[in-house]
Amino acid sequence: MKILLAGDYSNYHRALSLALRRMGHEVVVASDGSQWMNTARDIDTSRPFKNKVGGLLLWAKLNMLLKSRLEGFDVVQINSPGFVALQPCRLRLLFDHLLARNRAVYLTAMGTDTYYIDFCLSGALRYNEWRVGNQPSPLALAQPDELRRWQAPVLTDYTHYVYDRVRGIVSGLYEYNESCRRVVDSSRLAYAGIPIDTDSFTMAHGDEVPSRVRLFLGVHRDRMVEKGTDRMWAAARRVAERHPDKCELVFVENRPYSEYVGLMRSSHVVLDQLYSYTPATNALLAMAQGLVAVSGAEPEYYDFIGETENRPIVNAIPDDEKLETQLEDIVLHPERLPEQARRSREFVVKHNRDEVVARRFLDFWARCK
Numbered sequence: 001m002k003i004l005l006a007g008d009y010s011n012y013h014r015a016l017s018l019a020l021r022r023m024g025h026e027v028v029v030a031s032d033g034s035q036w037m038n039t040a041r042d043i044d045t046s047r048p049f050k051n052k053v054g055g056l057l058l059w060a061k062l063n064m065l066l067k068s069r070l071e072g073f074d075v076v077q078i079n080s081p082g083f084v085a086l087q088p089c090r091l092r093l094l095f096d097h098l099l100a101r102n103r104a105v106y107l108t109a110m111g112t113d114t115y116y117i118d119f120c121l122s123g124a125l126r127y128n129e130w131r132v133g134n135q136p137s138p139l140a141l142a143q144p145d146e147l148r149r150w151q152a153p154v155l156t157d158y159t160h161y162v163y164d165r166v167r168g169i170v171s172g173l174y175e176y177n178e179s180c181r182r183v184v185d186s187s188r189l190a191y192a193g194i195p196i197d198t199d200s201f202t203m204a205h206g207d208e209v210p211s212r213v214r215l216f217l218g219v220h221r222d223r224m225v226e227k228g229t230d231r232m233w234a235a236a237r238r239v240a241e242r243h244p245d246k247c248e249l250v251f252v253e254n255r256p257y258s259e260y261v262g263l264m265r266s267s268h269v270v271l272d273q274l275y276s277y278t279p280a281t282n283a284l285l286a287m288a289q290g291l292v293a294v295s296g297a298e299p300e301y302y303d304f305i306g307e308t309e310n311r312p313i314v315n316a317i318p319d320d321e322k323l324e325t326q327l328e329d330i331v332l333h334p335e336r337l338p339e340q341a342r343r344s345r346e347f348v349v350k351h352n353r354d355e356v357v358a359r360r361f362l363d364f365w366a367r368c369k
Helices: 012-022 052-066 088-101 114-121 138-142 144-150 153-165 174-181 221-227 229-242 257-265 281-288 299-305 320-332 334-352 354-367
Strands: 002-006 026-031 075-078 105-109 168-171 189-191 213-219 247-253 269-271 292-295
Touching: 002 012, 012 026, 012 354, 052 088, 075 088, 088 105, 088 153, 105 153, 105 174, 114 144, 114 153, 114 174, 138 144, 138 221, 168 174, 168 354, 174 189, 174 299, 189 354, 213 221, 213 229, 213 257, 213 320, 221 229, 229 247, 229 269, 229 320, 247 257, 257 281, 269 281, 281 292, 281 334, 292 320, 292 334, 320 334, 334 354
Parallel strands: 002 026, 002 075, 075 105, 105 168, 168 189, 213 247, 213 269, 269 292
Antiparallel strands: none
């Protein structure tokens, strides 16, 4: 098939494209490279400036591309309703062009949109980045204007428009799947997970028991409150202060994707995020290298993917005292790390190997013809 993957988050569509190409398909990735991550793409759709001039330049470029490189595909998979950095009025025109000039358009649910915001605020989850228990989360308190932006009628109407017109939706995480289940018929929805090229990674440390456990935290500078990495870093610092001879901390921010993966590899434990039920790309990349991930790993997630035996992720929840205790337990028992590292890689190979995820996409596209 001829496939266009439009937009990207955290290298998702790029990783998927490589697997699909190995399986014999012609694939084009058109994205902004996940902004500062600078992930690889075939067509660059970056907005050159954040002002109106930048929007006009991007709009002109996309109109040229529509006539040459963004038509005639069997499948177009957009990464969100906002698959390029344009206002909803222009996005709707671009989306309509893709519908008219390609055989089928699908959505990959892998990021925030207005339906996901509604889901987070509904109380369906015990906690998420916007709500913890019955209370607003630190993010909701810190950025009330951002919440109102997602709920603005112009964006809400456009999101509904896209959901109603795509042929189907493929979810990348348990939470996104649950959000979509509320508004999309089951015949138009499938779960694929996050693709990881596990064959390109080897175990970073083998059976080595470290004399000092290296805790790694890599962050997007502007999303620390959203991901809870501010609280994770504070807990890790307190543990390191008590046990300076048993652990060390590594902190990096806003690094390009290729550099980031290399920096991560020197660690033993990767601190991922606090408000998620599931591990996302960062944690899965770590696990593919035999690193232990501290991330979302609620029972609902394991049950959803049918994993009853191998549950190697350290489940981080928004409880500072419990999080600190979990990290201290890791630091004081480094002898457990090799086995947990091995099981971590086995988990990703089973559930998230890129060709496994790509096959789920292919099966869904075939079913929705």
